[in-house]
Amino acid sequence: MKTFRALPSKVFRLRYMPAITLLVFLTPVGAGLISSVLPAFGYLPALGRSDFSGEAWGQLLHHPAIPASIFTTITTGFAATIISLGLALFFVAAWYGSPSYKKTRKMLAPVLAIPHSALAIGLAFLIAPSGWIVRAITPWATGWDRPPDVAIIHDPYGLTLILGLVIKETPYFLLMILAALDQTQAEKRLTVARTLGYKPISAWIKAVQPAIYKQIRLPIFAVLAFSLSVVDVSLILGPSAPPPLSVLVLRWFNDPDLSYRFMASAGAMLQLMIVIAAISLWFVVEVGVSRIFRSRSSMGKRHFFETEIKLASKAGINFLVMLFSGSLLVLVTWSFTWRWRFPDFLPSVWSFHSWQNNLHNLAESAGTTIAVGLAGSIIAIILVVACLENEKQRGKNAGSGALWLVYLPLMIPQVSFLFGVQVISIKANIDSSWVSVIWTHLLFVLPYVFLSLSDPYRSQDNRFFNLALTLGSTPSRAFWRIRLPLLLRPLLFAFAVGFAVSVAQYLPTLFAGGGRFATVTTEAVNLSASGNRRIVAVYALLQAILPLIVFAAAMRIPNFVFRNRQALKGS
Amino acid sequence: MTNTNTFHQPENSVTASALHLQDVCVSVENTKLAGPINLTVAPGEIFTIMGPSGCGKSSLLAAISGTLSTNFKVSGDIFLGSQSITALPPEDRHIGMLFQDDLLFPHLSVGENLKFGIPAAIKNRNERDALAEKALDDAGLPGYMSRDPATLSGGQRARVAVLRTLLSRPCVLLLDEPFSKLDVELRDKFRQFVFRHVKAHHLPTLLVTHDPDDASATGGEIIQMANTFT
Structure with a gap:
């Protein structure tokens, strides 16, 4: 029993975090790519085909x-x-x-x-x-x-x-x-x-x-x-x-x-x-x-x-x-x-008709957008902070190789691996679920959160943290009471970036959601061909407003929290 | 070290003119940082401005070279000979500057750094290479053309930075504590290196420093700047 109880804390030990993070976001990309390659050569058992052939390529090129x-x-x-x-x-x-x-x-x-x-x-x-x-x-x-x-x-x-x-x-x-x-x-x-x-x-x-x-x-x-x-x-x-x-x-x-x-x-x-x-x-x-x-x-x-x-x-x-x-x-x-x-x-x-008449759909798609965006950005922040804190405690930065890995999902075309991701999530029985949608968004949210947070996090003066330790504080207290509050501004900014990235995702929502998840973005893009400018405008505007609100909050909250702290006021 | 003047156009000695500062003041948000300063530096002379850090001496040099950031205000007039250069952009003032750091461009080789300084009027690549090589020879750095600046010692880098500035054929030289970061033994040697070139090129030179040794080594005029904040 004892070992079992100790298990979670062992798994979530800081030094495993980079590996877990990479696993979380490279597995779907890699597996997705493979699952997309196989059908290109005629292998897709779900459709009853498991013979390898170049037929699809001939079809494509002609x-x-x-x-x-x-x-x-x-x-x-x-x-x-x-x-x-x-x-x-x-x-x-x-x-x-x-x-x-x-x-x-x-x-x-x-x-x-x-x-x-x-x-x-x-x-x-x-x-x-x-x-x-x-x-x-x-x-x-x-x-x-x-x-x-x-x-x-x-x-x-x-x-x-x-x-x-x-x-x-x-x-x-x-x-x-x-x-x-x-x-x-x-x-x-x-x-x-x-x-x-x-x-x-x-x-x-x-x-x-x-x-x-x-x-x-x-x-x-x-x-x-x-x-x-x-x-x-x-x-x-x-x-x-x-x-x-x-x-x-x-x-x-x-x-x-x-x-x-x-x-x-x-x-x-x-x-x-x-x-x-x-x-x-x-x-x-x-x-x-x-x-x-x-x-x-x-x-x-x-x-x-x-x-x-x-x-x-x-x-x-x-x-x-x-x-x-x-x-x-x-x-x-x-x-x-x-x-x-x-x-x-x-x-x-x-x-106000365009807004009023669609209130129900608007609220629903905005709700989905916000839920996925919040979940994705919060998970991304937790993973990224864990990785960066691990770096700090071990005293070395991940090299430039790690940066390539972070950029990888941004350099691989979405259409090239999302179909594979869909195939896998069907197999894993998580297709068209909140898990698959949020996870897929995470692939794109995480890199941007990492990119916005890594510089301020790495350059934070470690002496504050160490000073807290010498004053008798435990590392976790120093982390929660000193490190994170001092990083409030970049943390919120990274959160806003992550949220904006999530809101913007069209194809990932489409593939991972199996058409059952309507966000303001999928609605706006799908309606854009309809020619009904009033409705399209409402959705597109909502697309713009949601991230703007989060950005405005991310800028203002630190100013309010630090209103009596000259050194932490924004410029 | 024979003739230090070889990589410099000889006519400079004929056309050399003095640097005059007339009531030059530097201020930021209505707070005076430095000045009013009136002085004249003759060609080949090294004029020293002494003062503690924060007294505005670096801002004064930036004002003279025209590289002061826009939230600073400069009043008064700066003359090269009889010509006012106060309103000119930095690149048209022909004022060479050396800093505490050598600031060699890390993306260019030693030779490319030097050739960056040589005026474009010298179009022939071989001629440009020859000028840079000659400068390196005279500075005791023969064969350093293709070296990465990062592989040089601090003293060598400092010398290359001087050569780069001299090759650009400045009419005035400003020295912003260029000796402060070097070891004590190196410092004196490098000082002599710079001063010798200043004399050979007949450059009016303004040195700011907080090191009394620098000042006494120049053999020129010295003024003391007080800290305006105290």
Whole structure:
């Protein structure tokens, strides 16, 4: 009996936590991948097939939509990543330390909190032929009495898809660059270069950027992988005939004809190969580019398109800020609209109908969203804190290898392993349950919680903790009374990040929930094709509001708790 | 160590002009940090500003080089010869600066760090390489071109940082306690190294330090700055 009672505390000993955490979140990814690979080669006993064959691949490669679909996937994925990265790097290079830089910095958290799909829906309402922008200039400037017949949304080149991705990815890169700046002596490097006669942008590119780049390489890969395989934004804004590969694969997985599962699995593997090839290609090009940069930096040229980059990057960021604000505003407007005829600039009849008539569904999907989000973020926080505390007590940091593992679920396309996860959870009898939904969300929540918490946790001054011990406090008391309260701000921030990530999940909810779990995001994305802008706007707005509330709380609670503690007040 | 002037354009000695500070004050949020300071540093002269830490001497140097952060305010005028450089951005002032830390770029080799300093007007790669190699030879670091700065000793790194600054052909040199982090034995040798180059390049040089040994080694004028917060 005694050993049994001791068991839980033994299992949950701190030093096992990294292993448990990795198990919790790498097992589904690995097993999911394997279970997705097997059907691609004809093995899926659940459908009565256990003979290995390359049939699915032949089917896939001869599918008429495949060439164009791969082309769209690659062009939109690379374009979105390169544009976002370039814009973010150039903006920081040109405006670092200026008032407009500080202003932009403040906007990052809210932009990042809002799910991709909510912004994509807002963007569609903004720039569609019957969208707000056209309404604003019609008929006085255009003379149109009906929306022009142009495919702006779902345009065949994926330009709108690229734009939608850039709105979210640029601020993400900005945030990553900011985090990297703190660790690279950027200020001093810049001062040296400036006193050696270098103009600001040239100084930045040659003296600071190489150090920054090393730090943001993994986030770049994550963004590239995401852009190449995103499903929800592609469904809302992307080309439809043919769609990007990820959407095509999802369509096959959802086909009532179950035999499509085999081709879908092969497609999912193709998607994975595209991402791996893209990251490898990026790696190779990066080596070449950094060589050129290095040899250029010893040529002593002291300026690099200073004025052009300054103006263009500011214009680019302002454009994105305008689209972002416009997208949110148009969602608010549509959600309170009863009648809004083209080309009126504003609705002619406002009402609460869209909210009232859907109150029941709204409350239910919001409830599910909040429950899954809270559970996922709390579990993630507990696991991450346990891992980081283990590091602290053993006095060594997990190496950069661990960081790769953390990023792994963010670099593997969701469609490539979620089907496998579904297959396994059916076998384990946990499919379409809260467990499977929360667990699947955890795969994406955990990395982001880890990334937001690890720096503040690792850099916390250990002397406070040790001092508590020398004062006679037990380690666990020192942990609960000293360590965690001092980390309240980053803990709550990481929690908010985790919650926002969970709210945004579309595909994981779909696959793990077996269609029985409706969150505001699955509702918004599924309804987005319906054409009922009022209802879609309500769901999309709710998608945006939920994480924003949590972020606002995460910012304010520490200010309240520490209202009489000068040293712990936020800036 | 023969002619230390070889990697520097000779005409600098002809065009060298003095550094003048006229009523220069540095303040932050209406609190005066330093000044008003009036001084003139002739070419080849080393002028020392002594003071305890926190007296605003580093801010003064940052004000002269133009790298002061924007929440500081600078008043007064800074002249190079007869030309005011007060309104110029740092990169157009031609003011070289050495810091407590060597701040060699860790992503570049020793040679690339040096070539980073050489003006772009020298376009020929071989010529640039030759200049950097010559500078290293003169500093007692022959064959160090492709070395990673991280593998150098503190004294070697400090010398490379000086060379990088000199290769950029500054008109003025500012020294922000560049000797304070070196061992005592190294400190004197490195001081002589820097001072010799200053003289050879006819650079008006302003040194801030809290070490009386630094000040007495210069053989130049010394002023004492008081701590304005006390």
